[in-house]
Amino acid sequence: MQMQMASGFVLVFATVVLLMHLGVCRGGKVGVCYGRNADDLPTPDKAVQLIQQQNIKYVRIYDSNIQVLKAFANTGIELMVGIPNSDLLAFSQFQSNADTWLKNSILPYYPVTKITCITVGAEVTEAPNNISALVVPAMQNVLTSLKKAGLHKKIKVSSTHSLGVLSRSFPPSAGAFNSKFAFFLRPMLEFLAENQSPFMVNIYPYYAYRDSSSNVSLDYALFESSSEVIDPNTGLLYTNMFDAQIDAINFALTALNFRTIHIMVTETGWPSKGSPKESAATPDNAQTYNTNLIHHLINDTGTPAKPGEEIDAYVFSLFNENRKPGLESERNWGLFFPDQTSVYNLDFSGRRQGTVDMNPNTTSSSNGTTWCIASSTVSEAELKNGIDWACGSGNVDCSAIQPSQPCFEPDNLVSHASYAFNNYYQQNGATDIACTFGGAGVRTDRNPSYDNCLYMTFGANKTAAANSTVSPSKSSSSSYVQAVSTSVFVGLLIASFTFL
Numbered sequence: 317m318q319m320q321m322a323s324g325f326v327l328v329f330a331t332v333v334l335l336m337h338l339g340v341c342r343g344g345k346v347g348v349c350y351g352r353n354a355d356d357l358p359t360p361d362k363a364v365q366l367i368q369q370q371n372i373k374y375v376r377i378y379d380s381n382i383q384v385l386k387a388f389a390n391t392g393i394e395l396m397v398g399i400p401n402s403d404l405l406a407f408s409q410f411q412s413n414a415d416t417w418l419k420n421s422i423l424p425y426y427p428v429t430k431i432t433c434i435t436v437g438a439e440v441t442e443a444p445n446n447i448s449a450l451v452v453p454a455m456q457n458v459l460t461s462l463k464k465a466g467l468h469k470k471i472k473v474s475s476t477h478s479l480g481v482l483s484r485s486f487p488p489s490a491g492a493f494n495s496k497f498a499f500f501l502r503p504m505l506e507f508l509a510e511n512q513s514p515f516m517v518n519i520y521p522y523y524a525y526r527d528s529s530s531n532v533s534l535d536y537a538l539f540e541s542s543s544e545v546i547d548p549n550t551g552l553l554y555t556n557m558f559d560a561q562i563d564a565i566n567f568a569l570t571a572l573n574f575r576t577i578h579i580m581v582t583e584t585g586w587p588s589k590g591s592p593k594e595s596a597a598t599p600d601n602a603q604t605y606n607t608n609l610i611h612h613l614i615n616d617t618g619t620p621a622k623p624g625e626e627i628d629a630y631v632f633s634l635f636n637e638n639r640k641p642g643l644e645s646e647r648n649w650g651l652f653f654p655d656q657t658s659v660y661n662l663d664f665s666g667r668r669q670g671t672v673d674m675n676p677n678t679t680s681s682s683n684g685t686t687w688c689i690a691s692s693t694v695s696e697a698e699l700k701n702g703i704d705w706a707c708g709s710g711n712v713d714c715s716a717i718q719p720s721q722p723c724f725e726p727d728n729l730v731s732h733a734s735y736a737f738n739n740y741y742q743q744n745g746a747t748d749i750a751c752t753f754g755g756a757g758v759r760t761d762r763n764p765s766y767d768n769c770l771y772m773t774f775g776a777n778k779t780a781a782a783n784s785t786v787s788p789s790k791s792s793s794s795s796y797v798q799a800v801s802t803s804v805f806v807g808l809l810i811a812s813f814t815f816l
Contacts, residue, residue: 344613345628346664347374347394348651349583350384354637356654360387363634366656367393369692371728372664376582376630378438380421389428396433396582396630397422399458404437404447407454414457418465431471434458435516435582439478441497448500451475455507474508476516476582479561482568488621489549491564492571505574514628517565518583521557521605525596532557534596538586539608552620558584558609563621581629584609588659590645597645603660606631606651610664656693661762665726685773686759688741688751690733699729702753706736713739716769723769734764738771746774 350363357363364387367375376396377384388395399407399417406413422431436455440448455473462468479485481501483494493501508515525537535541537557544553545560554560565579586605590597609629618625636650636659652658690699707714716723717732724732737757744750751757765771 344616344626345374346610346613347376347396347628347630348372348634349376349378349630349632350634351378351632351637352381352384352635353639354635354654355639357635357637358654358656360384362656364388364391364393365695366652366693367634369696369730370664374628374630375634376435380417382421382425385421385425385429385431388430389425392430394430394432396435397431398435398438399454401437401440401443401447404440404450404454407436407457408450409453411457411460414454414461415464418458418461423465426467426471433472433474434462435474435476437475439476439480439518441481441494442478448497452500452503452507455504459507459511468511472513473511474513474516474580475504476518478518479520479564481517482564485561485564487547487549488552488554488560488563489547489567491567493568502572505569505572505577508577509574514578514580515565515569516580516582518632519558519561519581519629520584521561522586522596524557524561526594529596534601537596538601538604539612540604547620550621554620556608556612558612559619562627563619566619566621579627581627583632584629585632585649587645587648588650589648591643594643594645597648599660603662606662610662614665658692663726665728685763686746686761687764687771687773688734688738688746688757689760689764690730690737690753691756691758692730694756696729698754698756699733702756703729703733703736706733706740706753710736710740712736712743722767735769735771738764742772742774 348367350367358366360381360383368391372393374394374396375388376398378398379400380397385395385397403417407417422434425431436458437447437451440451455475459468459473462471462473481493481497482491484490484492505515507513521532521537525532525534533541536545536555539556539558541555544555546553552563554563562579562581569575569577569579586602587594587597588599588602609631613627613629616624616626618627631651633649633651635652635654636648638647638654640646648659650659651662690702703714706712714736715721717735718724723735733756737751737753741747741750741757748759751759763771
């Protein structure tokens with residue numbers, strides 16, 4: 317009996333280890349906000365292709381546009397759909413309006429389009445009109461519609477808030493909701509608790525720094541602080557503004573006895589450009605904030621008040637949106653320009669370094685060095701063909717992108733193709749034509765090297781060999797990607813079940 321129990325335990329343990337290595341347990345979810353307040357954006361189909369190429373699995377949209385919903389069909393991407401503030405009156409007044417909207421705007425596309433959440437209204441406390449009282453009745457009607465369709469267990473209902481819903485956020489332990497919003501907040505919190513829906517909040521350390529730079533350091537806002545801020549009431553130590561703002565919400569919920577409600581960050585980010593008075597709005601700061609944010613979330617760091625607790629967050633925003641009003645920064649929160657080139661370097665896998673620069677910048681660096689990397693706007697088939705050709709007929713040493721080698725992670729086509737393309741480019745004189753790959757290759761003046769993965773430069777062809785810890789081998793098979801994935805899977809299976 318003990319032997320059977322031991323064998324059973326080993327089997328369960330091995331299975332858990334296997335699942336972890338296959339990426340099932342990945343910490344907090346990191347998504348992106350796909351806003352469309354612009355007149356120069358790519359079509360929804362192209363936007364979704366870009367999202368897939370970046371391996372983004374969670375997306376928030378702000379309405380139920382039919383073309384957008386169709387574009388996400390059969391992608392497996394989890395979609396958060398918004399009901400705008402302008403519709404709250406209709407949704408709150410009549411159940412039939414919510415029923416009709418669900419019938420016409422959601423049910424025809426579900427579940428082929430993987431809708432997992434509906435946000436009813438957005439930052440209503442910031443709206444110029446007093447619409448806060450409409451939110452909970454509208455949420456209730458949407459939930460009733462979902463119940464009629466049998467989807468209330470599969471699609472969550474909530475509403476998003478700004479941090480302005482608090483009357484106080486510092487120190488975090490003193491976090492408290494503004495009493496003037498109590499008339500709708502308490503019923504909403506009761507709704508969320510009863511239906512196990514998250515409290516959604518938009519967190520922007522950028523604004524805290526911009527508006528109070530004498531009290532908030534830039535490093536603290538960017539997750540870069542080497543010092544700690546102590547909460548005098550609890551003794552908890554904070555190294556970044558994001559955690560402090562999340563915990564202010566946590567303590568505000570606790571004060572009203574809603575300890576079990578999970579917090580979801582529905583917007584956060586950093587602008588890459590601003591007006592002359594917005595000196596912190598730079599590509600470098602935006603890259604630093606979002607890179608550190610993603611790393612913080614996927615590693616289940618949690619917050620000082622709730623260490624280890626998963627936090628889901630959506631980075632704002634996918635594109636720069638040129639029709640947004642306000643200061644220059646308002647139009648420059650995007651990860652990508654409308655032409656789908658990247659504003660700066662970001663990898664949603666959570667790596668601190670080594671993300672691949674998708675911006676086709678042909679300007680040479682100060683010493684004239686350029687590299688060739690894969691474009692983020694081409695299809696997977698084009699990337700696969702490029703890798704197969706470079707690692708085969710192109711005579712490139714691709715051993716460094718094999719499993720367990722220095723350039724295997726991040727394990728995605730863009731990263732692997734970038735390494736293979738650059739090797740070919742450098743081995744063939746670093747000329748323009750050596751970086752074409754049928755339009756899949758682009759030149760950059762930023763060194764893509766990271767950790768122990770070193771990208772060679774012209775005249776230094778031995779760099780590739782330094783990356784490898786085993787005898788070099790080349791992959792010329794047309795099933796390169798499948799071979800890599802299969803080898804990892806089989807290896808883990810063998811390792812796990814050796815214990816049985």
